[in-house]
Amino acid sequence: MLFASRSFCCLGIRTYRLRTDLLSRSIKLSASATMAFRHKNTRRIEGLDSNVWVEFTKVAADPSIVNLGQGLPDISPPSYVKEELAKAAAVDRLNQYTRGFGHPSLVKALSQVYERVCGRKIDPLTDILVTVGAYGSLFSTIQALIEEGDEVIIIEPFYDCYEPMVKMAGAKPVFIPLRYKNDGNSASSVDWVLDPAELANKFNSKTKAIILNTPHNPIGKVFTREELQVIADLCIKHDTLCISDEVYEWLVYKGNKHVKIATLPGMWERTITIGSAGKTYSVTGWKLGWSIGPQNLIKHLQVVHQNTLYTCPTPLQEALAQAFSIDYKRMDDPDCYFYSLSRELESKRDRMAQLLQEAGLKPVIPDGGYFMIVDVSTLNVDLSDVDEKQPYDYKFVKWMIRSKKLSAIPLSAFCGPETKKQFEKYIRFCFIKKDSTLDAAEAILKNWKKQTA
Amino acid sequence: FVSLSLQAKMSRPVQARRLEGTDKNIWVEFVKLAATYSKVNLGQGFPDFPPPDFLKESFVRALSGENHMLHQYTRAFGHPPLVKILAQFFGKLLGRDLDPMTNVMVTVGAYQALFCCFQALVDEGDEVIIIEPFFDCYEPMVKMAGGTPVFVPLRPKAPKDGKLMSSADWQLDPAELSSKFSGRTKAIVLNSPNNPLGKVFSREELELIADLCVKHDVLCISDEVYEWLVYDGKEHIRIATLRGMWDRTVIIGSAGKTFSATGWKVGWTVGPNRLLQHLRTVHQNSVYHCATIAQEAVAQGFQRELELYGKPDSYFVQLPKELQQKRDWLVQSLDAVGMKPIIPEGTYFLVADISKFKSDVPDVPDSDETYDSRFAKWMVKNKGLAAIPLSAFYSGAHKNNYNHFIRFCFAKEEATLKAANDILQKWKQEKTSP
Numbered sequence: 019m020l021f022a023s024r025s026f027c028c029l030g031i032r033t034y035r036l037r038t039d040l041l042s043r044s045i046k047l048s049a050s051a052t053m054a055f056r057h058k059n060t061r062r063i064e065g066l067d068s069n070v071w072v073e074f075t076k077v078a079a080d081p082s083i084v085n086l087g088q089g090l091p092d093i094s095p096p097s098y099v100k101e102e103l104a105k106a107a108a109v110d111r112l113n114q115y116t117r118g119f120g121h122p123s124l125v126k127a128l129s130q131v132y133e134r135v136c137g138r139k140i141d142p143l144t145d146i147l148v149t150v151g152a153y154g155s156l157f158s159t160i161q162a163l164i165e166e167g168d169e170v171i172i173i174e175p176f177y178d179c180y181e182p183m184v185k186m187a188g189a190k191p192v193f194i195p196l197r198y199k200n201d202g203n204s205a206s207s208v209d210w211v212l213d214p215a216e217l218a219n220k221f222n223s224k225t226k227a228i229i230l231n232t233p234h235n236p237i238g239k240v241f242t243r244e245e246l247q248v249i250a251d252l253c254i255k256h257d258t259l260c261i262s263d264e265v266y267e268w269l270v271y272k273g274n275k276h277v278k279i280a281t282l283p284g285m286w287e288r289t290i291t292i293g294s295a296g297k298t299y300s301v302t303g304w305k306l307g308w309s310i311g312p313q314n315l316i317k318h319l320q321v322v323h324q325n326t327l328y329t330c331p332t333p334l335q336e337a338l339a340q341a342f343s344i345d346y347k348r349m350d351d352p353d354c355y356f357y358s359l360s361r362e363l364e365s366k367r368d369r370m371a372q373l374l375q376e377a378g379l380k381p382v383i384p385d386g387g388y389f390m391i392v393d394v395s396t397l398n399v400d401l402s403d404v405d406e407k408q409p410y411d412y413k414f415v416k417w418m419i420r421s422k423k424l425s426a427i428p429l430s431a432f433c434g435p436e437t438k439k440q441f442e443k444y445i446r447f448c449f450i451k452k453d454s455t456l457d458a459a460e461a462i463l464k465n466w467k468k469q470t471a
Numbered sequence: 472f473v474s475l476s477l478q479a480k481m482s483r484p485v486q487a488r489r490l491e492g493t494d495k496n497i498w499v500e501f502v503k504l505a506a507t508y509s510k511v512n513l514g515q516g517f518p519d520f521p522p523p524d525f526l527k528e529s530f531v532r533a534l535s536g537e538n539h540m541l542h543q544y545t546r547a548f549g550h551p552p553l554v555k556i557l558a559q560f561f562g563k564l565l566g567r568d569l570d571p572m573t574n575v576m577v578t579v580g581a582y583q584a585l586f587c588c589f590q591a592l593v594d595e596g597d598e599v600i601i602i603e604p605f606f607d608c609y610e611p612m613v614k615m616a617g618g619t620p621v622f623v624p625l626r627p628k629a630p631k632d633g634k635l636m637s638s639a640d641w642q643l644d645p646a647e648l649s650s651k652f653s654g655r656t657k658a659i660v661l662n663s664p665n666n667p668l669g670k671v672f673s674r675e676e677l678e679l680i681a682d683l684c685v686k687h688d689v690l691c692i693s694d695e696v697y698e699w700l701v702y703d704g705k706e707h708i709r710i711a712t713l714r715g716m717w718d719r720t721v722i723i724g725s726a727g728k729t730f731s732a733t734g735w736k737v738g739w740t741v742g743p744n745r746l747l748q749h750l751r752t753v754h755q756n757s758v759y760h761c762a763t764i765a766q767e768a769v770a771q772g773f774q775r776e777l778e779l780y781g782k783p784d785s786y787f788v789q790l791p792k793e794l795q796q797k798r799d800w801l802v803q804s805l806d807a808v809g810m811k812p813i814i815p816e817g818t819y820f821l822v823a824d825i826s827k828f829k830s831d832v833p834d835v836p837d838s839d840e841t842y843d844s845r846f847a848k849w850m851v852k853n854k855g856l857a858a859i860p861l862s863a864f865y866s867g868a869h870k871n872n873y874n875h876f877i878r879f880c881f882a883k884e885e886a887t888l889k890a891a892n893d894i895l896q897k898w899k900q901e902k903t904s905p
Contacts, residue, residue: 223476303763332734
């Protein structure tokens, strides 16, 4: 504008008048143009807009692709679970609001199941919060207890939402990787361990919490009591909280036991334990989860909840309560879904591992969960000509989707910036899939092997 | 031995500072009281009649169908059939082409939509104008986002001689409203039809707000959950249709209020991509997905309503008709006993002046609690009738400005409203007989 005014300054008075009119209008316009841009995102979400799932679920949505990427079952939930939902929706009152912090029959059922598992009294009204999936529990916990100036330790690889959630709370994520300790052939998730000295170094006076995920996504590691004790000792020494994401708690395979860190001495009072209906009952689309812990911590999660979404859907909570009642009664029975699902998945795990090995790949056999990571470097697929500045595993998965019609998730999505290079030769497969899906995967892998032979 | 830094850490509160001033919540207390004492609950806002048959059938169809993948994750920003039909439906109402992928986002109730708006758009130091009385969550949500709520009241004008007051008689003072806009004003929250008064903002009133928004480049968070519940032939006008407003408005809607299914917790936001993109960022970092099956059923509900739009069979025509009747019954009941109802132009709430009943609940000078709150508690415990004190919908500083009003919800079966009438009649008789 100033440039324009200078170039007109030699002209006469009439043009002067015209010029100032034009000038003031263009200032107004440019001011409104710049003013319009002031409505950008808040600082708390700066840099948090991209998300691996948004990218890869779109790509894999093509039905001709065998989707072993995103962690969702394509097997049916048990029929009694579906029936309970139909029954609940038929009751008029259950289509209206329920108790904000959790539907009474559900928190009661949860307290029963977890009292038995934890061996301690759990008050359904003060020690439990029902949330929109375990995701919602993670968010409520982090918003309630973490803030600017805090550090939060995150074990890599990690379920990807931990990092942005910690950042959104204004805190600093401090990463520590699981390291593969063996050079052997058949890798198992047990081979991935934390270095105790390295872990101890990550704790300082600013460390507000550590996020633990056991059984672990994506590796499938089931932390042993000894490993948990190392973490617990540090939490107690530094007065640090523990956010324990145990969504895969029932999916533990032979020879392994899921240990709840909250049951270790000194840990109940500083731990929030998170669970998921989606993973427990193969109903990820119900989006119900829960946080369990001491009242003096849970009460702050409840405050977040009452200021974010207030209450979770009623009929789903009622149906879940009924399902839990059914399985609570048979917790001594091998037919209990908590155990039967695990057995079903163990055979799928073994089949998946075999398929991958026969195709010349090196899977890491998980002790728990329904994911398996695979080292694809043995295939020597040359992607150097692919222009994108993405890590190898991102390029590999996209190439695999396009050329093999098989999808997975790149592991570097689960890593902090320093470790991406370490993990970029791995991709993650999900095996909670029906037989026909695994058959289709088998066909692709067999064919693949033939082509590379 | 405990190190100094550890001591310092242990002496700090465990909870984050963002929770300061947000822990009190009126519903926790009043819902419990109603559950314990009430014979007739006209307190919390939810229908005691079921959702319409066609909606329940949609749910059952979704459940019993072949597609068991409806029990698994759907698209994070909204189940495709639902965002498509919402884009179609609201596109028609707003007179513009909406992209289901970028102009619509599904949330866990309108409540979570509000949360996403404040988290995405309100930074520390931003001011947000809130019109009193207001749905109580706006204030703590603004605070949790680090913002400063700035309140401006609707002021009651005396009604015409002998007539009952209408929610239309509660109005903003234009000069007062204008004075609330400053260089720090980020947004104004508009709720029309308004909870608790039932006010339906007129075109002139909306234009007043719109002009100020445009002049000061302020966003508008437009909570329109009661958009279908308007009476006496009034029109719900969407502020986003006013000049200069589409680009700066996020519209919020609710399946719970639209289809009388508050327990399903399905809500949505509609707006320009440049605002919704930030809501998506908050959503993907907080809850990520909403439950699939309820979204599928709501999508089918909207499909039906799109086909029947404007026709007598439309639920959006029938529901307000039924509710208007219920409103009129309750107005009559209250007027007959001397509680002065303010006739709502919309929503399923009604506020009444209980001054004539003050003798039952004596004033307690220097009480921490507002008069109407004490009154409402006494009423539920002694008369079994639950209602919500109007002061619940005012900021702390203004709670005593209108402390002789209580709010009733009339989205109730005829039997419930008759039972309420019986309680009121008996109460009046007790007062007049020796």
